Amino acid sequence: MKKQLIMEKAIELFAKQGFEATSVQQITEHCGISKGAFYLSFKSKDELIIEIIDHFMIQFTSEIDYLVRNAKDGENLLYKFYYAIFDSFQKHSDFGKILIKEQSRSFNEDFIVKMRYYDRLMDKSILSMVERLYGDNKVEEIKYDLVFCIKGFMSMYSQLFLFYNVPLDLDLLSTSLVEKTNLLARNSTVPFISKALIQVLEEPALEDLTKEQILLTLNQEIEEMEESVEKESLELLKQQLHEPTFGRAIIKGLLENIRNHPQTKWISYLLDSFFNM
Amino acid sequence: MKKQLIMEKAIELFAKQGFEATSVQQITEHCGISKGAFYLSFKSKDELIIEIIDHFMIQFTSEIDYLVRNAKDGENLLYKFYYAIFDSFQKHSDFGKILIKEQSRSFNEDFIVKMRYYDRLMDKSILSMVERLYGDNKVEEIKYDLVFCIKGFMSMYSQLFLFYNVPLDLDLLSTSLVEKTNLLARNSTVPFISKALIQVLEEPALEDLTKEQILLTLNQEIEEMEESVEKESLELLKQQLHEPTFGRAIIKGLLENIRNHPQTKWISYLLDSFFNM
DNA sequence: TATAATACTGACTAACCGGTCATATGTCAA
C-alpha cells in the first residue's frame, strides 16, 4: 500500500513548508509516484492531513491515557507523564511542527473539530492525573489551573524540541517540571479557572446555546445559593426563560443585579448572550 | 489614507482564515475598494502582513519594556506585567490570533526574522524583570526556566482570550499568576535551561557556525575547568580546530570523552556538528 | 498463454492566485 509512504513523505514536507504551501505534486514527486496514484489512496488533500492527525493523535493520547490509568505509585506518575510527552515530541518532531503550524487552521471544519476533540481528551487525562496525585489535599479549587499550567509547561518546553535540533536531557527536564508542578499544586491558593468557567468553555458554541442547557446551569446555581437579591433575580430570569413576560429594561436590570457577584457572573454572561443584550 | 482601512479589514480576515488562505481580492471586497487600489497602499501582500506585525509588536514590546524599566516597587511590577499582557491580548485579540496561527510560518524569510527579533526582545524584558524581582536570591540558576514558565503561563491563559469570546477578570488572573510565579521563583531548585543551552539556542543557525564562534565558547569553557581527561580532550580538540591533524577516529573518541559530562556536553554537541560526525 | 482485474500514469481542466496597467473618474488651481 502506498498510503504509508505518502503519509511519511507528506509529513516531512508539511513540517518544512506548512500544509497549504505544499502541493500534491510535490508530495507525489517526493514519493516517486504520479499524481493520479495519490488520489487512489486519498480522496483529497484534506483527507490526507486528517488521517495524519488521527494516526499520531490516537497513538499519543492513548499512550498518555494508559500511563495515567495504570500508574501504581503516585509520585512517579508525573515524572513518567512528562517523560513520555517529551519523548514523543522528540521522536515525532516533524508531526509536532505540523501541529503547531496548523493549529486552529481553517482549511477544514472537520480539522478544527478533530483537534478540539483530542485537546479535550488530553485535558481529561491530565485532570484525572492531577486528581490522582493531589486528590486528598485541597487541590479541588485549583485543579483546573494546574491543568493549564501543566499544558503551559508542555507547550513552552516542547518548542525546544521542535525548533532547535538539540539533543536534550529528558530526565533532567522531567525532574525539573515535576518539582515545578508539585510546588504549584501544594502551595497555590488563588484559583483563576473556576468550574463555572470550564462549563462556559465547554459549551459547543456561544451562539447556539439551547434554552435547556442554560436552564440546567441555572437550576444548579439556584439550588446552591442562599436567599438574596441575586437568587431572586435568577429565579425571575428562569421564569422569563420558560415564558417571555418582562421587557428588555427589566431583563437588563436583573442581569445587572447578578453581573458583579462572583458566584453568578458566568450565568449572567450566558443569559446576556442568550437574550442578545 | 486607505492604509488604515485595509489593515483593519485584513487583520479580521487573517485572524479568521490565516494569511495564505486570504486573497487580496477578499480583502479589497471587504474594504469596498478595487484590487488596484490595494497596490497603491502596499507594494505586495507580504508588505501588508509585515506592516501589521510591526505596528502591533512595536507597540506591545515597547509597552512592556517601559513597564519593566520604570517600575519602582518590585512586588507590584509582576502584577502590572501580567495585567498589561492580557489587557493587550483582550483588546487586540484578532492580531493575537494571527500571531499564533502564523508563528514560524515560512511564507517569507523577512517574517521569520522579524518574529524572532520581537521574541528575543520580549525574552530580554522578561529576563530583566526576573532579575529585578528576585535578583538578590539564588534565582541566578533558575532564571531562564522562570522566563520559560512565565511565557508558558502567558501562552496558555491568553488562549482563553483568543478562542473564546468570554469576558475575563484580569485582576484575578494577574493575581493568580503572580502567586504562581513567586512560588516557582522562590522554591525551584532543579534548573533545566542552563546558560550553555541558551547560548546554543541563540546561535544564528547550527549549520553555519563559524570556527571563531566555537573557539570563543571553547576557550571560555577550558578556563573554567579543572585538570581532567575532559579538559585535556577539549584542548586537543581546540588544536584540531586551529589545524586539522587527527583522523576521524581520534576526533570521535575525544568527543565521546566529553559527551556525558554535564559541563561539556553542549560543547561536544557544537563540535560534533562542526566536524560533521 | 489468454483474459480479467488491478495499479498506475500524466496530460488536462477549471478555478484561483498575486500582481499589472491602460483607462476612467474626481479634484482643484488657473
Added chain:
DNA sequence: TTGACATATGACCGGTTAGTCAGTATTATA
C-alpha cells in the same frame, strides 16, 4: 472651462493549484 494631477478601477496575465480521466502497465487467475 480647461488642463494637470492624484486616485481608483477591473479586465487581464502568467503561473500554480486540486482534482479528473482516458489510457497504459502490471499482476493475478484460469
